[in-house]
Amino acid sequence: MLTPAIHTTHNETLAAELDRAINNKTKPLGSLGALETLAKQIGLIQNTRQISISDPAILVFAADHGVVAEGISAYPQDVTWQMVENFLAQGAAINVFAAQNKCALHVVDAGVNHDFGPRDGLIDRKLAKGTHNFAQQAAMSNAICTAALEAGMALAAELKGNVVGFGEMGIGNTTAAAALMHKLTGIPVAECVGAGTGLSPEGVLHKQHVIEAAVARHSRAVTPFDILATFGGLEIAMMAGAMLKAAELRKVLLIDGFIVTSALLVAARMQPAILDYCVFSHCSNEQGHQKMLNALQARPLLNLGLRLGEGTGCALALPLLHAAANFVNQMATFESAQVSEKSE
Template sequence: MAERARARQAVLTKPPGSLGRLERLAITLSAQQQREQPDVDAVRIVIFAGDHGVCAENISAFPQAVTAQMVANFAAGGAAISVLARHLGADLEVINTGTVTAQPLLPGVLDERIGAGTANIAQAPAMTRTQCEAALEIGVRAAARAAQAGIGLFVGGEMGIGNTTSATAVASALLDSDPAALTGPGTGLSPTGVMHKTEVIRRALQRHGQDKDPLHVLASLGGFEINALAGALLGCAQHRIPVLVDGFIVSVAALAACRLQPALRDWLHFAHRSGEPGHSAVLGALDADPLLELDMRLGEGSGAAIAVPLLQAACRLHNQMASFDSAGVSHDS
């Protein structure tokens, strides 16, 4: 199918290669979907939320209660990703994988809490292996629902105060990298706060980071929502759904998932390079060249949502442009 897509691009009314990466996106999506006319109009955005015990180490500028409050904000339609989902006409699904406090039933929110947040990774494993597998399965089920709904493009997002700490720890372990090179401000730490956060991550790595097995890394250093994201990406590959990867945290989940199943990489498109310093290293490990660089670091899948129209434009150009012959346009020199 990729060869057919390339052949079509070669006869459209434009100089060869003049649409740049949009041409390559269309060819890749055609091959992924096994369709002569790729279609990513049906978009589902799934936000996984969970709390982190490492917040006890004072590594965030925001209190832990914000995670549950933001889940309610998603349900009420007031978050950035809520606005972007409406703008795109995309489905928005929110999954509570483990906030500290249980919540009442909220519209559009699935309660799949594994526990009341993870343990403090500076002192103990984040979760048991059983809990890690349960988190992965939450994501796999989300991908299966997307497939059943006929979704053409999957966007994963996250919400969890403290999750840049866990994600940086996971990235440091998988990349065998000094956390000082990867640690950033998250929700807005001062330089002193970033130094403290780095030391907390270093303590966690000293405790848990010797075993590089991806499941061990996710269980000992990850988060319920991070691990669910990894499961969702694996599930999307299984169901042949292209994925638009958001920023740092989702990219870390993608890195872990690709270590578990390298073939997953063929299903991933990368939306943007975030303002988190560790993101470039993770993108490099995934051989990823993101579409945008807007200094975003909000999370929630927001950067990926911003990039969705680029993929849709690539498909429309591929599908709807005239050929030289059909338009009666000369193209031979």
């Protein structure tokens, strides 16, 4: 597999020009807070002072996980395909929020344990009917993991816009994400696992023990790719591939919650410069997400107590990207508005 070449957005000359443009708007210095930081980041990603948000899209990847056989979810596996049907029927939260913000939504079957047949609105990239149970064996073969990464790259390359949000659906995927988090950050498993879809404290402890035993079983998985193939999901691998390609194409990456950030962890270990392109939409209420964000030195835009997934945080943060672009492009300068600047 050829990993996309991602270049840092560091550009001192452009950064200084963006700072001057932002600071010269009719406002006290720094008074738009995180929006100013966001506007500068978008400018550096797009390599221009004329920043724009055009044709934003959210990719929602769905897949099943063999580890559900270990009793680590409060919901049965059938909920994965049932929720995909809900996406296609425009009935989920992500449908509502994406439509509200005029954002394209693409639902991808990366590996759901269900036969949908040809369906309007469903992108079929199914590589298997879910992963293997990583408590017993590696979740994916190297070939399947590579195919998932490459499928994600191809999907990202097809998008015409300059902003890509990432969402997911897959019963059991918080278990996969927690295992990835532990292996890639070294944070103890107990601090990585959470309630997921609503486990009791006893259920969370059981999930922790399942992951710890699997980590001990698969101790030879040490490279980012091997960790992904061993513990990841098809939707997680496909997301990681899409993120890598989107960053290579200098798109803004909108990162959702716990599972999406675990995919980014993998991608960032493969290509650290990808982090320059990432806007972290929110901090999830899922136990472990804040520590995952800390490991990436990420500052999320929102903290709404969300833990739904689906890319909902991306859709809710999208208006802030528009606001960042709009104030840079439309707000008057001190000179144009004939407003006196701060006296020395």
